[in-house]
Amino acid sequence: MRIQLNEWQLYKNFDELANDILDMAKEFLPDRLIYLTSFTEQEQIILKLSETDTNIQLHEGMTVPLQETVCNRIDFASNAPLIFEDMRKEAKLDDLRLTLIQANINAYLGVPILLANGDPFGTLCAAHSEASEFSAKSIEMLQRIAKLFSYYLDLERMAFRDALTGLYNRQFLFRNYEAVSAAGALFFLDLDGFKQINDKLGHDTGDSVLREVAVRLEKFVQHHGGIAVRLGGDEFIVNMMDRTDVDEVRKLAEGLLDRLSTWDAQLEALRLSVSIGIVLYAANGDHKLDSLLKHADNALYRAKANGKNTYQF
Incomplete structure (x- = not known):
């Protein structure tokens, strides 16, 4: 059962922990915009940005139809990161080209955030306006940070869920x-x-x-x-x-x-x-x-x- 829109707003210390994971990610990717997203059935919500003074056109609270997002291309079943180091050369992104140009994103790393039951919560992403490489170490560390955050989400989610049925309590x-x-x-x-x-x-x-x-x-x-x-x-x-x-x-x-x-x-x-x-x-x-x-x-x-x-x- 997917986390509903705004459910996370009831979680204790959500804002503080979300800011902490962005700060940790910035240690390994200091020149990239780091951002945290959540999914509903139809939309992606930009929850948190590592900084707001950036030439990438994203802002906190922004919603984007799920089919118009790069994050929707992530294979959540394999829990694998999605990496584009130069989006201008990616023919498979032609249908998203206008959206990417408007957002001024040309390099992208997206890591899935999964709940313990396998449902997707959203993504932890790094983006840059210019083509750029992502080191193996930075990718691995972003995955570890996303995993730590998913543990927190599961603990909070359990407090609001019925153990037998999985419905809200x-x-x-x-x-x-x-x-x-x-x-x-x-x-x-x-x-x-x-x-x-x-x-x-x-x-x-x-x-x-x-x-x-x-x-x-x-x-x-x-x-x-x-x-x-x-x-x-x-x-x-x-x-x-x-x-x-x-x-x-x-x-x-x-x-x-x-x-x-x-x-x-x-x-x-x-x-x-x-x-x-x-x-x-x-x-x-x-x-x-x-x-x-x-x-x-x-x-x-x-x-x-x-x-x-x-x-x-």
Whole structure:
């Protein structure tokens, strides 16, 4: 599961450590611009630069469509660096030529930053406006620095992730809600028939069901936006920012029901499905998350009372 845009902003000491790795990289590549990036599904974000007074046209916070970046050419599967010492001579970069000219980049070294599960976080890069060589030692040291940074990312990520499913946990939900001022819709999900699965099929099967629910919720938020959280047990939260139109929220709820109510014959025989309680919240409102969860839980209780496998506002 890829780190979401802005998740890293909740990490402790992120700015300090990011600046430290850029400083370390500058020790080995003093005449290059060093920069740190992160990826979403569609974009590359320039997170940090070793310096801002440079003739290379990059700035912190800059976003570039992923398909228009050199970093997208890195082979993350092999965890190998990408090196161009004179981009003007690289015919394979013809489709990026205008972008590179505008950025004034002619020499480039990109090192992948991978999380422990193999997902890409982004890159640690060195760039120069003129053609120039990268020594084997400087390449090796940039790789080592990127690896150290990935260890830090994994430690921070673990603090916000549920160990069983890999979804976000309660701590992340509260921290993320505090950082977001947009209006939205909060879905409180509880699996119907889950206790029977544990009682009749065993906890290993129950754990497998929870992991599969997580996979389906992750695909849902990747398609529709928002975040998916395992609150605990068989309770989950889907928080959808900028979704307040009731008809649209109904369609999203129906989509969640469809995703979580179709199982193999053994699980369907135990009537495995999901009930959902929904609460809408205003932008910059005075609603505390605890209060929203209580209202959503009340709506969930009514959905259960109305026969389950349904939703209530």
